[in-house]
Amino acid sequence: MSGPPAPQSAPARRLTELLAPVAGDLATVEGWLQSQFEPSDEALQPLLAHLGRFRGKRLRAAQVLLVGRACGGLRPVHVAVAGIIEMIHAATLVHDDLLDGARQRRGQPCLHERWGAHAAVLLGDWVYARAFLRSTGLEDGLCSRVLAEATGRVCRGEILQNLSRGRFDLTEEEYMEQIDGKTGALYEAGGRLAAAYAGAPEEVAAAAAAHGRDAGRAFQMMDDLLDLTGDPERVRKSLGTDWAGGKMTLPLIRLRERLAPGLRRRLETAFQAGGDPGILRREPFRGPFEEAVEECRSEIRALLVRAASSLETLPAGPDRDALARLTEFLGVRPF
Amino acid sequence: MSGPPAPQSAPARRLTELLAPVAGDLATVEGWLQSQFEPSDEALQPLLAHLGRFRGKRLRAAQVLLVGRACGGLRPVHVAVAGIIEMIHAATLVHDDLLDGARQRRGQPCLHERWGAHAAVLLGDWVYARAFLRSTGLEDGLCSRVLAEATGRVCRGEILQNLSRGRFDLTEEEYMEQIDGKTGALYEAGGRLAAAYAGAPEEVAAAAAAHGRDAGRAFQMMDDLLDLTGDPERVRKSLGTDWAGGKMTLPLIRLRERLAPGLRRRLETAFQAGGDPGILRREPFRGPFEEAVEECRSEIRALLVRAASSLETLPAGPDRDALARLTEFLGVRPF
Numbered sequence: 001m002s003g004p005p006a007p008q009s010a011p012a013r014r015l016t017e018l019l020a021p022v023a024g025d026l027a028t029v030e031g032w033l034q035s036q037f038e039p040s041d042e043a044l045q046p047l048l049a050h051l052g053r054f055r056g057k058r059l060r061a062a063q064v065l066l067v068g069r070a071c072g073g074l075r076p077v078h079v080a081v082a083g084i085i086e087m088i089h090a091a092t093l094v095h096d097d098l099l100d101g102a103r104q105r106r107g108q109p110c111l112h113e114r115w116g117a118h119a120a121v122l123l124g125d126w127v128y129a130r131a132f133l134r135s136t137g138l139e140d141g142l143c144s145r146v147l148a149e150a151t152g153r154v155c156r157g158e159i160l161q162n163l164s165r166g167r168f169d170l171t172e173e174e175y176m177e178q179i180d181g182k183t184g185a186l187y188e189a190g191g192r193l194a195a196a197y198a199g200a201p202e203e204v205a206a207a208a209a210a211h212g213r214d215a216g217r218a219f220q221m222m223d224d225l226l227d228l229t230g231d232p233e234r235v236r237k238s239l240g241t242d243w244a245g246g247k248m249t250l251p252l253i254r255l256r257e258r259l260a261p262g263l264r265r266r267l268e269t270a271f272q273a274g275g276d277p278g279i280l281r282r283e284p285f286r287g288p289f290e291e292a293v294e295e296c297r298s299e300i301r302a303l304l305v306r307a308a309s310s311l312e313t314l315p316a317g318p319d320r321d322a323l324a325r326l327t328e329f330l331g332v333r334p335f
Numbered sequence: 336m337s338g339p340p341a342p343q344s345a346p347a348r349r350l351t352e353l354l355a356p357v358a359g360d361l362a363t364v365e366g367w368l369q370s371q372f373e374p375s376d377e378a379l380q381p382l383l384a385h386l387g388r389f390r391g392k393r394l395r396a397a398q399v400l401l402v403g404r405a406c407g408g409l410r411p412v413h414v415a416v417a418g419i420i421e422m423i424h425a426a427t428l429v430h431d432d433l434l435d436g437a438r439q440r441r442g443q444p445c446l447h448e449r450w451g452a453h454a455a456v457l458l459g460d461w462v463y464a465r466a467f468l469r470s471t472g473l474e475d476g477l478c479s480r481v482l483a484e485a486t487g488r489v490c491r492g493e494i495l496q497n498l499s500r501g502r503f504d505l506t507e508e509e510y511m512e513q514i515d516g517k518t519g520a521l522y523e524a525g526g527r528l529a530a531a532y533a534g535a536p537e538e539v540a541a542a543a544a545a546h547g548r549d550a551g552r553a554f555q556m557m558d559d560l561l562d563l564t565g566d567p568e569r570v571r572k573s574l575g576t577d578w579a580g581g582k583m584t585l586p587l588i589r590l591r592e593r594l595a596p597g598l599r600r601r602l603e604t605a606f607q608a609g610g611d612p613g614i615l616r617r618e619p620f621r622g623p624f625e626e627a628v629e630e631c632r633s634e635i636r637a638l639l640v641r642a643a644s645s646l647e648t649l650p651a652g653p654d655r656d657a658l659a660r661l662t663e664f665l666g667v668r669p670f
Contacts, residue, residue, distance in 0.1 A: 043495050043512075095460065099453045118434045118497040121456055125430065126490035128460065132467050133483035141471055144479050148468035155461035160378050162453040177378075 011333055015057065018329055021322045022065040025074060029061045032083040036130060047115060047123050051090060054106050060085045060190055062326065063215075067194035067208050070319035077197045080134060081143055085190050087131035088151055094124040096158070100245075143193055150189035157181020166246035168268045172253050179220040180213070187216030195314070207313035211327070214307035218300045218331040224249035225296050228277055243277035250299065254292035255285065304331040346668055350392065353664055356657045357400040360409060364396045367418040371465060382450060382458050386425060389441050395420045395525055397661065398550075402529035402543050405654035412532045415469060416478055420525050422466035423486055427493070429459040434497075435580070478528055485524035492516020501581035503603045507588050514555040515548070522551030530649070542648030546662070549642035553635045553666040559584035560631050563612055578612035585634065589627035590620065639666040 008016070019026060037052035061082035068078040096102075097110040098120040104110060112120035128151070135144040161178045164170050191212030195205040227242045228251050242249050252271070256264055263284060270279045280289045307327055314320045343351070354361060372387035396417035403413040431437075432445040433455040439445060447455035463486070470479040496513045499505050526547030530540040562577045563586050577584050587606070591599055598619060605614045615624045642662055649655050 041491075043498070044491060047494070092460075095456050099456055116497070119494060121430050121434060121459075122490050122494045122497065124456075125427075125459075125463065126487055126494065128463055129483055129487040129490055133480070133487060136476055136480040136483055141476055141479070144476070145468070145471040148464055148471055151464040152461055152468060155457050155464055156376075156379060159382070159454060159457045159461065162451070162457065163378070 014329065018322065018326045019062055021319065022062055022069070025065045025069075025079070026058055026061060028079050029058065029065070029082045029086070030055070032079050033086055036083065036087060036134070044123075044126070047111065047119060050108070050111060050114065051094070051123065051127070053108050054090065054093070056086070056090075056106065058082075058086060059326075059330065060089055060186060063187060063212060063323070064190045064194040066319050066323040066326065067191050067212075067314070068198045070314045070317060070323060071195040071198035071200040071204055071208065072315070073198060075197060077138055077143075078194060080138060081190070081193050081197060084131045084135050084143065084147060085186055085193075087127055087134070088147060088154075089186060091124045091127040091131065092154055092158070094120055094127065098124075099162075100241075142196060146189045146193055150185040153181040153185035155181075157183075157185070161247065164248070166272065167248060168256070168271050170248040170253060172250070175248065175250055175253060176217070179217055179224075183220035183223075184213045184216040187212035187219075200314075204313055204315075207310045211307045211310040211314075211323075214303045214310065215327045215331065218303040218307065218327075221250055221296065221300050221303070222331060222333075225251055225293065225300070228252070228280065229293055240277050243271065244274045246271070246274060251289070251292050251296050254295050255280070255289050258288040258292060300331060304328060307331075349664065353657065353661045354397055356654065357397055357404070360400045360404075360414070361393055361396060363414050364393065364400070364417045364421070365390070367414050368421055371418065371422060371469070379458075379461070382446065382454060385443065385446060385449065386429070386458065386462070388443050389425070389428070391421070391425075391441065393417075393421060394661075394665065395424055395521060398522060398547060398658070399525045399529040401654050401658040401661065402526050402547075402649070403533045405649045405652060405658060406530040406533035406535040406539055406543065407650070408533060410532060412473055412478075413529060415473060416525070416528050416532060419466045419469050419478065419482060420521055420528075422462055422469070423482060423489075424521060426459045426462040426466065427489055429455055429462065431493070433459075435576075477531060481524045481528055485520040488516040488520035490516075492518075492520070496582065499583070501607065502583060503591070503606050505583040505588060507585070510583065510585055510588060511552070514552055514559075518555035518558075519548045519551040522547035522554075535649075539648055539650075542645045546642045546645040546649075546658075549638045549645065550662045550666065553638040553642065553662075556585055556631065556635050556638070557666060557668075560586055560628065560635070563587070563615065564628055575612050578606065579609045581606070581609060586624070586627050586631050589630050590615070590624050593623040593627060594620075635666055639663060642666075 034052050037048040041048075064078055064082040064085060065074060068074045093105065094111050097105055098112040098117055102110050103113055110120075111123060115123075132144065132148065135147055138144075157178045157180065160174070161182065164174065164178070188209045189212070191208035191210075192205050195208035200208070224242060227239050227249070230239050243252075248271075252267075256267060259267060267279075267285065279285060304327065308324055311320055311324055311327075314323075369387050372383040376383075399413055399417040399420060400409060403409045428440065429446050432440055433447040433452055437445050438448055445455070446458060450458075467479065467483065470482055473479070492513045492515065495509070496517065499509065499513070523544045524547070526543035526545075527540050530543035535543070559577060562574050562584070565574050578587075583606075587602075591602060594602060602614075602620065614620060639662065643659055646655055646659055646662075
């Protein structure tokens, strides 16, 4: 699909409202990022400019900015931390898109579609290296250490997920371990770094980290739930890709656990065949699947409640409230 | 090919002799590396164990150890620096092997052959992240900073090389820029870090860095030369892969420059067709190609002379002499 960008949907408008308190700071981060992606390096310039055009919702940057403001105020280091985290996230997306055979991201052809697999792997590597280099230029080693550790966890989560493709017997603990790394780790790191660089005491930094971890998990669980249950018109991304790719996610695990052995084997056969997950909306699976989905919603809700209670350790104020509203919105209705 | 390892060739025996002064320290680095590749992480363990089995000649580690000894003596940090550099090198190899469609490395199936492209990309990413994490645990930020910068240059060199595949008009400056990043950057970083962590003054660290950069360039130029001219029995790796993959290297650039327009077009047609580079050994290319090869040997020799003269800034002694002999050997006859 090409053509002019679609008008903002209602959730997108709501997100813009929620990000309003840090809109100016987000623009500063965006400028910092563009300066990383538009270096005076003629040879890499076309690839980096392409990468810079993906932009994104910059939710990780928004988290860093809101936590920093809530915990004592933003300093220039927060802009760099937010930008570095977005660079690491961008590198993972370049590699993911290649490996998933994705064609487009945010209306742009994926990097590998235009420049090939070599360029996609190596540019992702370059972006990781550049992100680490920027972290080494900060006032101390905290950012480098926390983000190197988090990046390892992100990669590990992705590896575990890929090694377990097609495994109908995936346990809930294994699933949680995967999403913890894949999505929880960077949000956890962002919360910790934003609080620490705002001068918050360890107790507050630990609470900001816990908020990030639980929120990240909730976002990923909602993403996985929508992949099976979402309305394509509202979600605005391709759905059913987890089922088609042999990825067991929480709704399927919970459904499996509700089924008697015979039906369980039927579900496994359909799962192994891939294709369309429409079987989940037909009898005899429809009822237990709806129950499983409700259970997932409860789990997500419980994570969001815990994330909100972690936030109570942060200093009260409008920035903490804005972060709470943003977390709630993203956990209930991502897009 | 499987079966028992081949008996050591004469150059391999000579390399073992040259590395003898640091054999004990290299074993310590190997132990450090194996501890990175055999973590108590059950899920990643099979992949990491596989990676650990590649081992390698550990030439980058040997350089760090010899420079460190020559510049004031080894400290525990040298083992970590040597290991971290080898980890970064290993990560680049995992990605290169995948992108080049290689089947084997050092008698083991490549990681992607056994575990798929997903695992190869993501495990390479994990190894990068782990290498950076280890660097953040050292006594100061020097290693993190220097290696993040060098890793970016390695990736950049690889990207440039891949973007220029099939470009018969590649300039010598572009070629040098590619190998400078691809191979020069990590040896340059290794020389600088080894000298600095041995307490050497900046002048000596700069000389060790310059030695590494020139030596790395010479090694890569010899590698590229052997790809076109080597005896498969002696070199023990597949040859002609650069030509087949559309990579212009120095011998071809120098040959191109010697040819009149008509022959130049014939060479270009053969280069674009890929296949076997046997045309270079037949008339009318044979004579000018031999001259081009001799020019390349002179260039390599000049780099080795300059590398040797950089070494003279390091304190005189048996370790400096051992490093000089190792550099000379690798620049003249890698395998």
